[in-house]
Amino acid sequence: MISRHQRILFWVLVACIIAMASLLFWERERARDRISALADATPIDAPYTNTESITLDLANDADGSVTAATRAIALPDEATARARALLEHLVAEYALPDSPHPLQSGAAVDDVFLLPLPIVGHAIDTSAKPNPGGTTSTVPVASTDPAALQPQTPGGELAVINLRSSFVNAHPSGVEVESLTLLSLIGTLHANLPQIEQIRFLVDGQPRETLAGHADLLRTYPSRDTTVQATVPDAP
């Protein structure tokens, strides 16, 4: 004969088991909802987080060489943002410890502007009659320089790289080190943005004679493959 106290204890234990099972089921449902919320695929950032293989032309001060190296990085699709991101990645490589071409870390490129070639400006149209409102008529004019600012192929572009003065002022001084920086920038753009045919440099929006006292920043550079190996003269 089971005593009354034992029956009461049995049914209390059964009730506890049912309550515990209900609690566990409820907690499991909550956890599943939380994980589902974390896995939400709704886009938040701009859709350029997919990495791609790009080529960086890396300089080496020891032997004066520029060699191509591939990296997998995420880049935006828009051309000017892409060019700027490429150059920032390149300069960031040089800021790493033991870099063969050490440069100061930090942002180097303020903007990159891509202009379709040929460059066309505007001049006052001397043959037009004065406008009633006092405004002046203008006509588009092409550059008078036959060698520069002309596209080699249709769709060719001029890239204007606006460097930050903080980067330029901290750049090491010397013919080799400055030339290698320019070659590296030019070669990286050439390898990844083939529509760029010519490149000019500004510093904080203004033209500057040299990068750090030597390499010419006023001229227009042709976009080209700048990978070079150290040259050793042939024996006579």
Added chain:
Amino acid sequence: MLAVATLPCLAQTAPPAVAPVPSLAASPAIPFNRGVILLDPAHGGVDSGSRISDSILEKDVTLNLAFKLRSLLSARGFSVVMTRDSDAATQPGSPNPLTLDDRAGIANHAHAVACLLLHATAAGNGVHLYSSELEATPGEPPANPWLTAQAAWVTQSQRLQKQLGLAFTRSSIPLVMSRASVRPVDSLTCPALVLELAPNGSDNSTLNDSAYQQRVAEAIAAALVFWKNQAQPPANLTPDQIPTAPSAPSTGAKP
């Protein structure tokens, strides 16, 4: 004697036994004078160039190297024209600082058989030799003569670069040869190179080492003796194509 020495066709077969005096007033029809070397110690005055260390400035290294070169070249029969022979880089007879165009003007008036633009840096080691990045355009007038005057001479500059490179290799001096756009080399109407002296090894203080500078200078001087008779004027260069700077001085500092 001067006339014979400054005629390229005759000077190739009969080089002068005595070094001619550089004639800055020579006819522009004469491409160069085989007995004249132009040295341009870069920077000077307030422009100290690269700060190699707390006590070493680029302008001092280039001037010291130029003095050593001048002595060696003079001993080998050359007349040496220098764009500056003291710390200050000023226009002749004027306190105005020497611009890069002024330096190019001095070089072009000297009609030198070789123009060496001397620089120094703490980066790399050995000697860095650069010729102009301009593409050779023999006989074709460039669109902007002053900024592209070197185009007619690029082929000769590259031959001179090879000659100097061989001399450095023989002297076991580490060498980097390339092309660079460094003003005012593109405005020079002579076989022109940018020569950058880097440390001997990893110690920057070797840039001030007299023995190291002397070794480099001797290699250059030996190469220029060979170059003296190898240089050729551009094939189709006419007197009308030799540009001058708009306000270039008519003479430079001479030893």
